[in-house]
Amino acid sequence: MEPINLYRDRLLKHYIIHHNMITISIVLFFYTWLYGYHFNSLFFFYYNLTAGIFNLIVYFYICRMPMCKIRPFINLYFIFFVLYMLVYAFCMWEKSPIIFAWLFLIPLASGSLFSQKTTVSWIFCIVALAIITMICSKFLYVFFEETTFSSSDILLINICSLLFIFYFLIAGTYFNRRVYKLSSFQESKETTVKQYQSILNTSRGIVENYRLKEQLKKLYETILIYFEKEQPFKNKDFSLIQLADALNTNVSYVSRAIKLNTGSNFNHLVNTYRVAHVKMLINEDALKRHSLLYVYDSAGFKHQSTFNKVFKQIEGVTPKTYAHNMTKHE
Incomplete structure (x- = not known):
């Protein structure tokens, strides 16, 4: 008491x-x-x-x-x-x-x-x-x-x-x-304690939120290194679970790290790397030696329709238009 x-x-x-x-x-x-x-x-x-x-x-x-x-x-x-x-x-x-x-x-x-x-x-x-x-x-x-x-x-x-x-x-x-007077003092004391506790909890929340953001930034950097080095996006069945397992973390942390640093989701990040890989192949004149099917298949796309849709969403033009424009510049 x-x-x-x-x-x-x-x-x-x-x-x-x-x-x-x-x-x-x-x-x-x-x-x-x-x-x-x-x-x-x-x-x-x-x-x-x-x-x-x-x-x-x-x-x-x-x-x-x-x-x-x-x-x-x-x-x-x-x-x-x-x-x-x-x-x-x-x-x-x-x-x-x-x-x-x-x-x-x-x-x-x-x-x-x-x-x-x-x-x-x-x-x-x-x-x-x-x-x-x-x-x-x-x-x-x-x-x-x-x-x-x-x-x-x-x-x-x-x-x-x-x-x-x-x-x-x-x-x-x-x-x-x-x-x-005693009751008023007690109520005032309890109110002060609650306010202090609220400020303390808010401060803890700010500190914990800052620490979490720092952890998620480091995790995102690890994801980018993993994508650049291992190029897992070339696997047509590459999933968020596989990425989390590869980095020894959980799906939630990976999703939050991507969302915090890019504003988008896992699928968009993977498609961005796949489109970048296709662009690299086109720039290296891969279409002179291989078909468009080979190009998007090697980048990890399963279907041409999906490839065309994603490529246009990211680059603003179709793959054929992009390849044609690259040929003209040459």
């Missing part, structure tokens, strides 16, 4: 586990005292005391775990938090709607830990729970009708809730900014 990711995980663990869970335990024990000794509500006294003890047990259980193993517990912890808050919502949402504000702290924490999709899902779930609470509380209020609070009690509950929620919002915003 890269150091920046390791530091990010430590930061996550410090905020989510050490900071938030300890703070939540303090809040729960504060509400235990508030409801038990100030409001004289035994139900909420034991309810908050149980929740506080449970929160501490979970904290001591997971605080020694690495962050990668803690993540699966977090969504489960959020679910328990929602169930805990639903009792308050069913009991007093009409008198203190601020109860729902506690639930919207979940997306704030989720945004630093999970994907945007998971965070949006939690927002939809909380909105749905608020609607369900408003509908079902009319039917469930009978279970909490003995739990009543005066206006001053509700005011105190709202003030405490606002103070704690405000604190969690400030702490969450501060933490999210630190994580965002």
